[in-house]
Each structure stands twice: as C-alpha cells, then as structure tokens.
Amino acid sequence: xxxxxxxxxxxxxxxxxxxxxxxxxxxxxxxxxxxxxxxxxxxxxxxxxxxxxxxxxxxxxxxxxxxxxxxxxxxxxxxxxxxxxxxxxxxxxxxxxxxxxxxxxxxxxxxxxxxxxxxxxxxxxxxxxxxxxxxxxxxxxxxxxxxxxxxxxxxxxxxxxxxxxxxxxxxxxxxxxxxxxxxxxxxx
Amino acid sequence: xxxxxxxxxxxxxxxxxxxxxxxxxxxxxxxxxxxxxxxxxxxxxxxxxxxxxxxxxxxxxxxxxxxxxxxxxxxxxxxxxxxxxxxxxxxxxxxxxxxxxxxxxxxxxxxxxxxxxxxxxxxxxxxxxxxxxxxxxxxxxxxxxxxxxxxxxxxxxxxxxxxxxxxxxxxxxxxxxxxxxxxxxxxx
DNA sequence: TTGATTTTTTATCATTTGTTAAAAAAAATG
DNA sequence: CATTTTTTTTAACAAATGATAAAAAATCAA
Numbered sequence: 001x002x003x004x005x006x007x008x009x010x011x012x013x014x015x016x017x018x019x020x021x022x023x024x025x026x027x028x029x030x031x032x033x034x035x036x037x038x039x040x041x042x043x044x045x046x047x048x049x050x051x052x053x054x055x056x057x058x059x060x061x062x063x064x065x066x067x068x069x070x071x072x073x074x075x076x077x078x079x080x081x082x083x084x085x086x087x088x089x090x091x092x093x094x095x096x097x098x099x100x101x102x103x104x105x106x107x108x109x110x111x112x113x114x115x116x117x118x119x120x121x122x123x124x125x126x127x128x129x130x131x132x133x134x135x136x137x138x139x140x141x142x143x144x145x146x147x148x149x150x151x152x153x154x155x156x157x158x159x160x161x162x163x164x165x166x167x168x169x170x171x172x173x174x175x176x177x178x179x180x181x182x183x184x185x186x187x188x
Numbered sequence: 189x190x191x192x193x194x195x196x197x198x199x200x201x202x203x204x205x206x207x208x209x210x211x212x213x214x215x216x217x218x219x220x221x222x223x224x225x226x227x228x229x230x231x232x233x234x235x236x237x238x239x240x241x242x243x244x245x246x247x248x249x250x251x252x253x254x255x256x257x258x259x260x261x262x263x264x265x266x267x268x269x270x271x272x273x274x275x276x277x278x279x280x281x282x283x284x285x286x287x288x289x290x291x292x293x294x295x296x297x298x299x300x301x302x303x304x305x306x307x308x309x310x311x312x313x314x315x316x317x318x319x320x321x322x323x324x325x326x327x328x329x330x331x332x333x334x335x336x337x338x339x340x341x342x343x344x345x346x347x348x349x350x351x352x353x354x355x356x357x358x359x360x361x362x363x364x365x366x367x368x369x370x371x372x373x374x375x376x
Numbered sequence: 377t378t379g380a381t382t383t384t385t386t387a388t389c390a391t392t393t394g395t396t397a398a399a400a401a402a403a404a405t406g
Numbered sequence: 407c408a409t410t411t412t413t414t415t416t417a418a419c420a421a422a423t424g425a426t427a428a429a430a431a432a433t434c435a436a
Contacts, residue, residue, distance in 0.1 A: 080319060081320065114309070124312035142254065165383065175423070176424060177383090181386075353412090364395080368414095373415075
C-alpha cells in the first residue's frame with residue numbers, strides 16, 4: 001500500500017482523478033536529522049507530509065527554545081501563518097531523526113484548491129481537523145495540570161516520549177525541565 | 189450596507205450567485221440575553237453569525253464554569269466538534285446580551301460545500317482563519333503571563349472588558365478571579 | 377574502556393497562583 | 407431611597423512552579 005496515498009485519504013478520500021493530480025504535485029525528499037525545514041520569521045513555501053521520521057516545531061523566546069509540536073509518521077508539517085496568509089511564521093521546524101517527506105509547494109496546492117472542488121473540500125477538512133487538534137491542545141493547557149498532561153503523553157504518545165529528550169517534552173508541556181523531573185519523581 | 193453580507197465576504201468574497209445561495213439558507217433570529225444557543229454534550233446543528241450582541245462559550249469543570257471564548261458582532265459561533273465531526277461539543281454558548289443572529293443548518297452548509305467550489309473554498313478559509321486564532325490563543329497561554337494576557341485584552345478588546353464581569357474574564361485568562369483582582373491592583 | 381559531554385535529577389529559595397474567608401463596592405430590586 | 411444581592415477586592419496561608427546551582431546518570435567519542 002502507498003503510505004502517502006493513505007495519508008491523503010485519511011483526511012478525505014479523493015476520487016482517482018483528483019488524487020492523481022495531487023500526487024503528481026508531490027516531491028519525495030529524504031532529509032537528514034538536524035535539518036531545519038521551516039524557519040521562524042521566514043515564509044515557508046511548502047507543505048510537508050511525513051512518511052517517516054520525527055520532527056519538532058519550536059519558538060525562540062527569552063527562556064531559550066520552547067517546543068510546541070511534535071510530528072511523526074502520518075502528520076502534516078507546515079507553518080499555518082505561511083500557508084494560510086503568506087506571512088512569516090512564529091515557529092521553526094527541525095528534524096529530530098532522518099526523515100522521508102513528501103512536499104508540495106503552497107502555490108501548487110492553492111491552485112488545486114481553486115480548480116478542483118474535491119481538493120478544496122479536502123483542504124477544508126484538513127484545516128478543520130487541525131483546528132480540532134489545536135482546540136484540544138488549548139483545552140488541555142487551560143484545564144489540565146502539568147502532571148495530567150504528562151500522563152496523557154505517557155498514554156497517548158509513548159513513542160514520542162521514547163524518541164525525544166525530556167527537555168523538549170517539558171517545554172511542550174509548558175513547564176521547565178526541572179518541574180518535569182519533579183513530576184516524574186512524584187508519580188512513581 | 190448589509191452587515192451579514194459583509195461578514196461573509198470578510199472570510200472570502202463570494203461571487204454573486206454563490207453569495208445569494210448562502211444568504212438564502214440563512215435565517216435571521218433575535219434572541220434574548222441569557223438564552224443558551226449551544227449546550228455542552230449535545231450536538232449543535234447550526235452555525236451562527238453574530239450581527240449584534242455578545243456571547244460567551246464556557247465549559248463546566250470541577251471549579252464551576254470556565255469561559256473559553258467571547259463572541260461579538262462579526263464573529264461566527266459554533267461548536268467545532270459538532271459542525272466538523274457531528275459529535276457532541278465540549279462547550280456551552282450563552283448570550284450575555286440580547287442578540288441578532290443569522291443561522292444556517294449544518295446540513296445545508298455541508299450541502300453547499302459539496303456542490304459549489306467557491307463555497308467550499310470559503311469554508312476552507314473560515315476553518316483556516318479560526319485555526320490561526322486558535323493557534324494565537326494557544327501561544328498566548330503558553331508564552332505569556334496572566335498579567336500580559338490581561339494587558340492584551342485591555343488593548344485589543346476593551347469593548348468586551350466593559351461589557352463583561354471580571355469573573356468571566358478571569359476564567360477566560362486561565363486564572364481565578366482573586367488572582368485577576370491582584371493583577372489589576374498591581375498594574376495600577 | 378576512559379574521559380568528556382550531555383541529559384536528568386535533586387536541593388534550596390523566590391515567585392506566582394490557588395483557596396478560603398471576609399470586607400468593600402457596585403448593581404439590582406422593591 | 408433603603409435594602410438586598412451580586413460583584414470585586416483584600417488578606418492570610420498553602421501549593422505549585424520557576425530559577426539557580428550542583429550532583430548523579432546517561433550518552434558519546436576517542
């Protein structure tokens with residue numbers, strides 16, 4: 001089975017013609033661990049589908065870097081601000097492992113949106129699902145304690161916990177690494 | 189000038205034909221202060237455009253109600269989970285003032301998405317802009333102090349501050365009312 | 377393996393925010 | 407206007423997290 005094809009269908013299944021069109025605009029790239037895919041303050045001109053590997057998005061602030069997102073197999077990687085409004089984004093995205101990505105230029109994808117209703121609805125579904133994820137993320141930060149958020153990660157994303165150092169996890173949870181160490185010691 | 193028409197165009201300007209189609213599916217309603225428009229745990233079957241009035245979304249939790257959103261003139265009001273996935277939503281939405289709303293049934297809007305590419309792209313733009321707002325909201329909660337978030341409200345949403353009691357503002361900012369009082373005393 | 381580097385944990389103290397209760401102020405009601 | 411109710415502020419103490427520094431553990435490289 002073609003993984004990238006499944007990834008597209010998991011957002012909204014596309015008819016064969018539109019699926020082929022979208023696939024024909026994708027470029028497969030292999031990228032080494034450490035590579036910066038998107039740079040904060042710059043406009044990103046591509047949307048990436050992760051077929052394999054691990055990435056993190058982070059923002060620079062007074063405390064150094066804060067990780068705001070982890071992406072793995074099956075996730076889509078982009079700067080929302082860049083793709084939706086053609087503006088520089090807040091975040092940088094780097095690869096934490098060697099990766100296989102498929103990318104499409106924003107220009108090509110916008111063009112497909114304009115011309116094909118199935119792809120327009122596919123793009124709508126993509127934005128809607130991302131919005132639900134963002135809402136969930138916001139509610140977790142608003143309503144759950146740091147300990148609960150860490151326990152959620154243990155249950156829902158054990159793979160990421162295994163692959164990533166705790167400093168990144170701590171900032172993803174919105175706490176310091178010291179605080180995460182305390183939480184880990186407390187729940188044992 | 190027709191306000192609801194402008195509100196639609198502010199998301200993405202629609203050609204006359206599609207604009208008329210969308211407008212024809214809208215129903216104007218006047219709703220009294222205090223009315224619950226959307227109920228947590230139930231599926232909401234409409235999307236609302238606020239022409240006038242003020243609303244708040246809130247979640248029930250162990251500490252009582254936490255306000256997660258304020259909506260005023262020009263905003264769109266819906267449960268993301270209900271409209272995007274036909275599932276019960278987290279939040280209730282109530283009117284804090286008498287309001288004039290335009291509503292469309294989810295069913296009608298989904299049907300328009302399926303049949304008209306301009307409306308599909310309009311819906312995509314809507315989801316994209318809401319996603320940018322959700323991202324901004326998340327980043328504010330992650331990166332700013334409660335004092336900074338309150339000062340942002342003072343600058344960006346003075347109208348809401350004037351119209352809403354501080355208990356609601358405090359929970360919107362993710363802090364207790366007591367804490368907000370302290371912040372207000374400190375920055376004077 | 378050994379030594380150097382990085383990551384994680386622990387300790388201490390300061391700061392912020394939460395909790396509870398009461399006082400003060402403001403708004404609503406008769 | 408006076409009274410009642412609601413909202414906001416203040417106070418005192420507890421709990422959680424941040425900041426800094428140092429120790430311990432794990433990882434990496436020669």
